[in-house]
Amino acid sequence: MTTSILAEGESCWRIAEADRFSVIVDAGGFFRLARAAMLKAQHSIMLIGWDFDTRIRLTPDQPPGDRPDKLGRFLEDLAKQNEALQIRILKWDYGLLSSLTRGETPFHMLRWMISRQIHLKLDRAHPPMAAHHMKLLVIDDAVAFCGGIDMTVGRWDSRDHREDDPNRLSPFGRPEPPWHDATTCASGPAARALGDLARDRWEMATGERLEPVERSSASVDPWPEDLEPEFLNVRIGIARTSPKYQERREVVEIETATLAMIASARQSLYIESQYFASRRLAEAMAKRLSEPDGPDIIIVNPKSASGWLEEKTMDTARARMIKLMQEADRHDRFRILYPVNEAGTAIYVHAKIMIVDDRILKLGSANLNNRSMGYDTESDVVLEVSEEDVDLRAAIRARRDDLMGEHLGTSAQAVADAIAAAGGSLAQTIDALSRRDGRSLKPVGEREMGLDDELVAESDLVDPERPAGVRYKTSQFLRNRFGRRLFLAQQS
Structure with missing residues (x-):
């Protein structure tokens, strides 16, 4: 019997x-689906994010429709069409200065500061240089998106x-690089719980307590x-990171869940993350790699x-983590790779996904770095299924294979x-399906470490583990x- 990783x-x-x-992969899908859900909002939209x-x-x-498509004008149109709708936006305060230089953004920000329906607040309830990094969108407590976008x-x-891609342009019309990301969408009591999380963060940041949305049998399904x-x-399972701040206690549920997932993996651990810089997590993975019958560990960065x-700072820390993993990888089960598109251009990976075997899927805002484990505010969702539920396990496998297929061009x-054909080995599968040219996964190369690199690698300058x-x-x-x-990784 497999031990559950989830405990409230x-x-x-x-x-x-x-x-x-x-699961929704890449922002083209998320933005379209979020727009469709927000068009159905009757009472409340809560947007909680880094930026x-x-x-x-x-x-x-898509061709222009009869409703505005730019985010700011779209939200204002929603409010205009429904006087009962309350829209609340919470963003990290450190990004305020950059926001003030962004074209029409200050215009909307000033309007929303005095609006009766659209309320923009800045989250400064965190230690110095910490980030409010959650990414939540909750609509009427009925549908909630939680992820990394x-x-x-x-x-x-x-x-x-x-x-x-002519659609992948900055507001000034400049081409943007390819970008890989992911989020989730949930309904039912889980959506209401994510609404509670959004309200909790709103209250921490603003001091204002919000009531849950009252829904009836006549309410629209968004x-x-x-x-x-x-x-x-x-x-x-809804897991959080929240650093100790003033009277607020430390919350490290995501770190605990991540370590539990590493410990519970039997055949494979598939990971997508913007960073790979947490020594505690790397040591836990290295210990599993050293076991004769441990899991394959695949990291897409x-x-x-x-x-x-x-x-x-982050790439030098990653170089050290890779060395640690390679020294433990006595059975050739570790790969760290980056995706490229058909033209061979590197795709930036911003997704934060972990899949253990075909039993556990975790997706949210937390990366494999120190900040996400104890210094920033984060939110992840965790789906864990039982050994006996064959259909759900097949669905998790299908999602993992779909993600790998996106990167491998198949x-x-x-x-x-x-x-x-590879006997269950993800590492051997990637080796077999990777191509020299076109869409594929490429090994992250070794980084030559100079003296200046050694001085900043794993420093607290960019990636602190905990508040002072x-x-x-x-x-x-x-x-x-x-x-x-x-x-070995958990000694205090």
């Missing part, structure tokens, strides 16, 4: 049923990630009509971090067939539930 108050905040639950840009188009690949510049892309539910009537400072069925004065505490929950499988 330990590896998640709350467990709630989703009567419908789907928003009012200038972006939600459906640049911000409604801002540079996120829109299709799953084709075409070279020079689920997007063309989103096919992947999972029906499943229990979802960007080719390099974005921007000079992040490249200097179908989910071709991936499934290759996995079967707060130390990591060994999780008794993990000790009790997973024993020695993790605990």
Whole structure:
């Protein structure tokens, strides 16, 4: 019998049923489906995020319709059409200065500061230099999106990630690079629970307490009509990271859930993440790699971090984590790769996904870096299914194979067939399906480390683990539930 990784108050905040639950890959799909859901909103829209840009188009690949498509004008049109609708937007305060330089964005921000229906607030309830990093969209407490996609510049892309896609442009008409991302959509009690999480964060940031949405049998279902539910009537764990701040206690549910997932993997651990910089997580994975019968571990990362400072700090930390993993990989089960499009251009990976075997799927805003484990505010959802539920396990497998197929330029069925031919090995499957040219996954190369790199690698400059004065505490929950499988990495 497999030990569950989910426990309220330990590896998640709350467990709630989703009567419908789907994964949405890449922002082209998310923006379109979010727009469709928001058009049905009757009472409340809550947007909680790291950044928003009012200038972006939600459906640049579709002909203009009778409703505005730019985010700012779209939200104002929703409010104009429904006087009962309340729209609340919470964004990280540190991005305010950059927002003020963005074309029409200041115009909307000033209007929303005094609006009776659209309320924009800045989240500054965090330690110095920490980030409010959750990405939530909740509509009438009936449908909620939780994932890694911000409604801002540079996120829109299709799953084709075409070279020079004419729809993938900045508000000034400049081409944007290909971008891979993901989110989820849930309805039922899980959506209401995510609404509670959004209200909780709103109150922390503003001091204003909001009441849940009162729905009736006559309420409209805001689920997007063309989103096919992947999972029906499943229990979802909602996990958070929230740093200790003033009187607020530390919450590290995502870190606990991630370590539990690493410990519970038997055949494979498939990961997509913007970063790979947490030594605690890398040590836990390295321990599993050293086991004779441990899992394959596949990490899909960007080719390099974005921007000079992040490249200097996060890529150097990643180089150390890779070395640690390779030294433990005695059985050739580890791969760290980046995707390229048909033209060979690197696709930037911003998705935050973990899939354990065919039993657990975690997706949200948290990366495999220190900040996401204890310094920023994050929200993830975790789907865990039982060994006996063959249909749900098949659906998780299909989602994993679909993601691998997107990166490898082939179908989910071709991936499934290759996995079967490889005896279940994801590493051997990727080796077999990777191509020299065209859409594929490429190995992340070794980084030469100079003296300046050694000085900044794993520093607290960009990626602090905890606020000043707060130390990591060994999780008794993990000790009790997973024993020695993790605990070279869990010594405090």
